[in-house]
Amino acid sequence: MIGAVRERTLTPVSEADLSRMLRIRHFEKALLRLFEQGRLNGTTHTCLGQEHVPVAVSALLRPKDHVFSNHRGHGHFLARYDEPHALLAEITGREGALCNGVGGSQHIYHERFLSTGVQGESLPVAVGVALRHRRTGDGIACAYIGDGTWGEGSVYEALNMAQLWGAPLLVVVEHNRIAQSTPTTAQLAGSIAGRCAGFGVLHHRVESVDVNVVRAELAPLVERVRADKRPAVFEVSVHRAGPHSKGDDTRTAAELAEAAAGDWYAHYARDFPAQVAALEEIERAFIDAAVENVLARPLSEWS
Amino acid sequence: MRVAEHLNRSLHLLMENDPSVHLLGEDVSDPYGGAFKITKGLSDRFGPRVMSTPLSEGGIVGVGAGLALAGDRAVVEIMFSDFATLAFDQLVNFAAKSTAMYGRRVDVPLIVRLPTGGRRGYGPTHSQSLQKHFIGVPGLSVYEMSPFHDAARLFTEIFASGTPAVFFEDKVLYTKPMLSGGDGLHTFEVRDGWAVIRAEQDTEDVLLAPGGLTDRALAALRDLLVEDEIACTLLVPARLHPLDVTPVADVLAAARRVHVAEDGTASGTWGAEVARLLHERLWGRLTAPITHISAPDSIIPTAAHLEARCTVQPADIRRAINT
Structure with a gap:
């Protein structure tokens, strides 16, 4: 069981990292706003509270690495590719969309980034891609999953094969303590660490909202995945600061307060108020302009 | 081989x-x-x-x-x-x-x-x-x-x-052996993903079946020809879906009765989809609705005498065509 995140003092954050975390934050907030205004079709799953994880991870990835993402994947994408216009165009079905508006929020394939909407489905695929990387020696596969994903059998089939065959696969688990509306305590027996141990798969857990700490803890693990050609599971304790999708949060006021307190944003705003305020203004304005720009575009075409 | x-x-x-x-x-x-x-x-x-x-x-x-x-x-x-x-x-x-x-x-x-x-x-x-x-x-x-x-x-x-x-x-x-040429009664021709098995050109009966049914379909065809004096052409597509019937359009154009056989269980079947496709194409030229031959809507039992009841047999195909 992962306890509440307790952070005394954050390490100084680079402008690039903080900007990107705030850019993702404002991208997600803009989506929720557009939904409220009835200007977005379908659904979306924002990563509010988890933005620092892909920002920490992406700096350790190389251009030839493959990234596999899930339903809550906007941050994974934006941390790797600074292309919010193209992602927003995808979500809103506008010209310049990553996948012509066909995939939408959950099904993106761009360069070496691929997301799918079925829980756990990407892991065996990532093993296949990692096996090719093992052969060619040109990279690794990195797959983001959540704590809820561990209910899927495909996770275990994939971990077993990855360990047996030495697939360079990094699994990043964003453990946000809740699977849609079900607390993880009600859906996951034992622990992720214990499950990894059963397969002999390297596992490391970090409980920090400090992007530098998360990255520093992950770096040696990524190196082992690359050098030793083996899988590893990196579990990051996070809080889902927003709803599962939109307006569907049934958590109590106390639970929401705990999630808000565990949000990296609150910690950074407390420790670096001036830096956050300054960059936040820039990112808010940037995303507002992106929204205006994209929504003025013609509808996407698909042939 | x-x-x-x-x-x-x-x-x-x-x-x-x-x-x-x-x-x-x-x-x-x-x-x-x-x-x-x-x-x-x-x-x-x-x-x-x-x-x-x-x-x-x-x-x-x-x-x-x-x-x-x-x-x-x-x-x-x-x-x-x-x-x-x-x-x-x-x-x-x-x-x-x-x-x-x-x-x-x-x-x-x-x-x-x-x-x-x-x-x-x-x-x-x-x-x-x-x-x-x-x-x-x-x-x-x-x-x-x-x-x-x-x-x-x-x-x-x-x-x-x-x-x-x-x-x-x-x-x-x-x-079973790979087949080419013919069996003495029928010639075997392969064209564009289809096998065409027939005793004579332009038969009024045409049977479509996947490759797994070949032995039973051939046995039925021989009995039909020799015992019942019915010449039926067998068409075997390599690709069941999507099904492209263009390469065998000439065979189908001559048909008056079409039959589809498959090993799957009845209802919601490949054969029903083939019939839909062929009805659109052949409506007006056929003298009867397309016949469908499949396993019954049942699980497949283990014991040989029970299993035989629940799998398509040559006699099932012959009976469906000669009715």
């Missing part, structure tokens, strides 16, 4: 000609060479390109799709087609969907081989013909091995298409 040996040689040829081809499956490595020995000699010859896997049908189809996406080509063997249900998500929601759901064409050169069918006494969970569950999945082709078609050419065609395919192989057919 028997069909099993032909399939084995075809896989050897495929892997020899294309170093990007990888093969995965349960117990496929030597000396065992697969439950039906279709992969014999491959791991000895091609080493790490052939992988015996854990019992993880969904997982290995996913791995195959991953290899295919990353630039390789993958053949995945599922030991019994019954277990393809365990890989349904990877096939339907990932491999097939990925060809289109990213807004542009994405090639997924993946073949999932499925030993299939009853008549070997393996019982309810090892004898099914589940083809119908894969018919009509956007982005997925359905093939079935026949004794007339060159499997190496089919595998090459599937990879070249970039569309993932399930490839059904009847388990009794494995033991």
